[in-house]
Amino acid sequence: MKQQVADAVKSMIPELVAWRRDFHQFAESGWVEFRTASKVAALLKEWGYDIRIGHEVVKAEARMGVPHAAFLAEQEKRAIEQGAEAEWLPYLSGGFTGVVGILDTGKPGPTIGFRFDMDALDIQESMEDDHLPKAGGYASINAGMMHACGHDAHTAIGLGLAKLLMEQKDQLSGRIKIVFQPAEEGVRGAKAMVEAGVLDDVELFFSGHIGCDIPLGEVVCGANGYLATTKLDVTFKGYAAHAGGSPEEGKNALLAAASAVLNLHSIPRHSKGASRINVGVLHGGSGRNVVPGSAFLKVETRGATSEINEYMLERAVQIIKGAAIMHEAQEQIEIVGMANNCDSSEALIPYIRAQAEQVADVHAVHDIVEAGGSEDATYMLQRVQDNGGLASYLMFGTTLAAGHHNEKFDIDEKVMAIAIQTYALCALNAGDLAKR
Amino acid sequence: MKQQVADAVKSMIPELVAWRRDFHQFAESGWVEFRTASKVAALLKEWGYDIRIGHEVVKAEARMGVPHAAFLAEQEKRAIEQGAEAEWLPYLSGGFTGVVGILDTGKPGPTIGFRFDMDALDIQESMEDDHLPKAGGYASINAGMMHACGHDAHTAIGLGLAKLLMEQKDQLSGRIKIVFQPAEEGVRGAKAMVEAGVLDDVELFFSGHIGCDIPLGEVVCGANGYLATTKLDVTFKGYAAHAGGSPEEGKNALLAAASAVLNLHSIPRHSKGASRINVGVLHGGSGRNVVPGSAFLKVETRGATSEINEYMLERAVQIIKGAAIMHEAQEQIEIVGMANNCDSSEALIPYIRAQAEQVADVHAVHDIVEAGGSEDATYMLQRVQDNGGLASYLMFGTTLAAGHHNEKFDIDEKVMAIAIQTYALCALNAGDLAKR
């Protein structure tokens, strides 16, 4: 089996690279992955997958941080110009850019899910010559959008896995469900797919990330410790006035915001585990001699558990409200992202290890690694585990040109082959798991 | 006339000094002037004044910053031990320590009011030997109470004036109303006497202050520019918790208070005139390792006009409420003092000047001086002016051993004779005023 898989992947490497560079060049940020998702759907369809797409797999009300309608429309137009597949675009319109491919073997067996995220970051890609995508001619042509977190490779891996599993269909039993998710950045998209029921029948679930400061050739079977998180956009609306002539007429939204910033950071630590708060961005005021009439903040809370994150969130909301009242401003709080904490299923770790160790270029396998940050695949893991299934989040090391979210981020594309083989073996050997 | 008055005052100087030193020794702070007020009533009665006292002249609900009942009771007991007049004490009981003496000449003429404040400050008097009251054996024997603002002399002046005017009754026409007010410090008492109607029939009104950094022998006819002010006691109640073991259980009242302090001071300036805000005192928390469950603040607002002070107050209340909400604390705001701004009647200035210039020891008379700070006699001036009367606030210079409110404050008692003569002439020559 392992040789078969290795050979199959080897032969598709040029295709993988082409896919990844194509996605890189036409980088699309969260909820506007019109071109990417349409390409994914077209390929899956071509290979014989049953397609679920758009509203079917993305619950409208559960989406978070969706851009304004005008931006969505403009981006859809952009996607068409950049070669989006016309057949699938209508399903994706309005920011429903999720795709699921289903392969039903007809044989009894578990439903096995894989999830890949497709969105780029709001970063302007480096145009310096020592940046490989620039030199190679596939740097992003979409201003302010860049695959600086490797989701271009994730999508390519998902496609490679889909193609391979369809080729190996006879070796499989049960059902395969390959989930392509929008808007992971800002943890905005997973919940909408979970709430659409996409994960409800999945018994074995795998997702993962490339990079993560792990060397090429190393695989982590289960990444734990993701912090539950909530992302908030906060606006204070006060009343502008001439700062010299009639300061008393102003309602200073910036004073409200500054008070909020200080007090948000002073939310008491939680004795039950790690908590975090950050006001990452504050833009307030319009002119030097005008009492600031409005202020905008990007805030996030985190917690080692969802309970702790919830505690942070409740306190944060309270502080924001109080700050507004202080300065007779109106506050507006919008939740634009959310993820919970969730650990990989312990029972799955040795099984994953067994598969990863069979992959030729893998020279080190780690059971569990504590990750930092947040990841919305946790919603999916949790849904599967809540239903009695097993789920794990893997990591695949690769050489990075610069850190995640940096304008010079780049990967060693060899990691794609490693990931596809590991995932494929996890699907193909699922029978072993039952025997354990 | 002026010689008659001069002679009369000269003869009562030993008495004046004795009164003033007696009040100094038995200093009583606001609303507990039980001994002082009872002595005043007894003397006025003795001289033939018609007495109004207690509830009659002090409206209960309009009193501000009244101490707790237990303290009132304890102080009343103290006053008895210190020789309060038993006849009058029952009227004063519970903090109704205002007295008004009325002299009706039976002849047609205006009702002329004079006001003297009787209360001491919450200051511990100096016991150093270079402090004259200490050396002279009449330093305050009441712990934490001291006449460090000259109201002992004001009361003695009021008595001297009362005695003199009764002696000169035949020279007078109309009615004389001499008002002895409690609790001027913290601007707590005047409003309650005004609301009891004490000033309603007064057509000519004079009050004043000794000291004020003016040299002995100088008189100011009208002190203007007192700022309208409101005094607030603010309490934040949160919830205490162990700061190491369970910080998340606390509701930090000190964080609420600190936010309030910063934001109170940042209330926008008012373009129409001077404004002030001060958090003069903050006491918060109970122990180093306990999340502070409560905090207490003494706050004051001021404004060049009552409108500006009102603006400051409204903003302050809003900020206090918002600060409480921020940290899930309960705020409690008590108004414990209030005064408005009010200018002396311009029409009265030349008349007062004319009287003051007749007083032998006066070598300089100023028309108008801009005062700082606040004074609750302004309530009385305003009531008289609102009713169409004339009112002025005078200043009588005297040599000071130390600044007002200092533990070594002391005056040159000669100022008392100057003040009495000026006031007496203002009453005796009131006929001239009509002619102007």
Added chain:
Amino acid sequence: MKQQVADAVKSMIPELVAWRRDFHQFAESGWVEFRTASKVAALLKEWGYDIRIGHEVVKAEARMGVPHAAFLAEQEKRAIEQGAEAEWLPYLSGGFTGVVGILDTGKPGPTIGFRFDMDALDIQESMEDDHLPKAGGYASINAGMMHACGHDAHTAIGLGLAKLLMEQKDQLSGRIKIVFQPAEEGVRGAKAMVEAGVLDDVELFFSGHIGCDIPLGEVVCGANGYLATTKLDVTFKGYAAHAGGSPEEGKNALLAAASAVLNLHSIPRHSKGASRINVGVLHGGSGRNVVPGSAFLKVETRGATSEINEYMLERAVQIIKGAAIMHEAQEQIEIVGMANNCDSSEALIPYIRAQAEQVADVHAVHDIVEAGGSEDATYMLQRVQDNGGLASYLMFGTTLAAGHHNEKFDIDEKVMAIAIQTYALCALNAGDLAKR
């Protein structure tokens, strides 16, 4: 004389309107008035004025808030494309956009100065059809630059006055100095011209403003009460870090900035007069999940006197420094604008009134009006007064379509004729002044 002047102005009205609309269409903000200043120089030269320009009249080190070199270069290029006068551009290069025209009558008499400011605001002009400049085809074609404060008309008035005085040269004695100043907005330019000595020989000085909420046909002889002011750009540089993964590594520049904002607004009021502080703009942080590594603030202080403004500034600098230290950030403070307070010479008011009353369309003349805000012509008034001269700042009412600094600001151009006549008479009748 007055008829002569009236006729002369009447005949130049089409020209005035053309100049004003040309400057309006090619609006240039502070220090990049390359086209405007070159046109002014060319016309003055044509009419026979002796020209002083560039470094000669603008002291490099005393300029404030000069844009970056790249922007200056780009704007100079833009000016060339828009028809700047090639002869004069080299003098203005690098942001030395001041021009002075001198007319020496050769007859004994005082040196009389007039000052006109030429710069536009950083505002995007309205493109709605009810906005007259749009409808009339002369709305600003320079993005983000608009004459929304009437300096286009000021410049045209200056040109009209220059032309008229040259025509009436025989009626004049002494010297005329017409000063065209850059960068009044943000009070950045006057000081550099004063320090270059431009005002040193001026004995009689006039400047002024149109609009100011005064009706068309009304003239104010002396506008007083401008607040002294200082404009500060403040940058806090901290250290960015991942807010979830390693918050302790961050030095939070936004916390420093928020602390600064709160504490700046809480600088104590000054008992000697009005003071102001405003943080009009705050931009901090780069991303929601990043500890903010930098923050930028636009701050201004004001005071009824230069001493009070100095007090505010010193306190502000102290607070900014302390805030930086608190969060281990580096602060950078740049003074980008400054003006002092200065009152018009009282002795000049009746003279100006006498001239204004001769102007046909003037139906009301006011002696003194208290203005709000700040104005850097005060530097010039002060220099003239310090040298024993007389100086005044006038106001010429006009109908406004929208308030100053609004994107729909527009004037009634008739005001230009009124202003020119008033100024011209002030110069032509200067002999009368000596007789007073």
Added chain:
Amino acid sequence: MKQQVADAVKSMIPELVAWRRDFHQFAESGWVEFRTASKVAALLKEWGYDIRIGHEVVKAEARMGVPHAAFLAEQEKRAIEQGAEAEWLPYLSGGFTGVVGILDTGKPGPTIGFRFDMDALDIQESMEDDHLPKAGGYASINAGMMHACGHDAHTAIGLGLAKLLMEQKDQLSGRIKIVFQPAEEGVRGAKAMVEAGVLDDVELFFSGHIGCDIPLGEVVCGANGYLATTKLDVTFKGYAAHAGGSPEEGKNALLAAASAVLNLHSIPRHSKGASRINVGVLHGGSGRNVVPGSAFLKVETRGATSEINEYMLERAVQIIKGAAIMHEAQEQIEIVGMANNCDSSEALIPYIRAQAEQVADVHAVHDIVEAGGSEDATYMLQRVQDNGGLASYLMFGTTLAAGHHNEKFDIDEKVMAIAIQTYALCALNAGDLAKR
């Protein structure tokens, strides 16, 4: 052995109770345990212990939070009046209230140390009748000092252990060192004894606490997880001024303090483990109408490790300094307490369990419990462990009438017998430990 020990302890119970109640009645807070320490020394001496006392065992410069000299002197006088042992008092004078008793068996073997803390809390003991010490007539007679944390029992246990071990001297080998420490509350005293070298020769070390919400009859072999901590007293000195008359002359120490409070609480969380900050007390200002000239804060930092606590402390100091600079105040920071984190030696746990299980009234033994809060015995554990020795911190459950640090705190005195037996067996069976 265990029976021998049980019998010996049983016979001394009345004595134990008497000691404990005596110490309870004459409760002495940190650094003024003059009476307690002198009694301890006298008894140890009587039983044949070699005494080390005062400067010998308490390093002057390493003491923290020592009261002012006047208070020390007054308390020493009080102790004499309350029966302190005159022989030992001179050694303790000035706040050197540590005592060490040494028993050298002369036989080869390890040096075994035990530590007991003697100080009371700054709490006024309840005088309600349902409070047993009140009812029993041994409530504290020292105002504001109360054994509300059980150190009275600790001292009695130490004495009981000392007496028993001397009785059992023949069963022992090596040396026994019994350390009586002052000023554990506020973690002020341990460091001074460690720095005096008291622990340098100790190879096996035991300390512990009674209560801790553990039921009577249960013993914890090793309490871990104490947070490293630093206690700071912070004073801001500004400059007072009249808030109405000349606010600009003030340097507002309360604004500095409020800014410090907010910013201290906003020190970033540490990704490596728990951190804490608390401003437990803030007292600022002198009067409502005075710009606060001073403010005082009680602050504490904590960390899961000494490194994290150090991080918190450094940040805190920086913030305090910055806050002072902001308002031109002078800050004064005094470290008045310190403890580090330190875990019990794992190797010692089974040994302690073996001893505790032999004690008749013990019905449950726990290996390791995670404690909260802070404890300065950790300095001693660490010194012993650093020298290659083994050390553990035990807990002995007892029924509490009210929580630790409550004015109604009371214990079930039976715990004393359990603790003595456990400690005694730990010493007597030390030979077994070598065999493990």
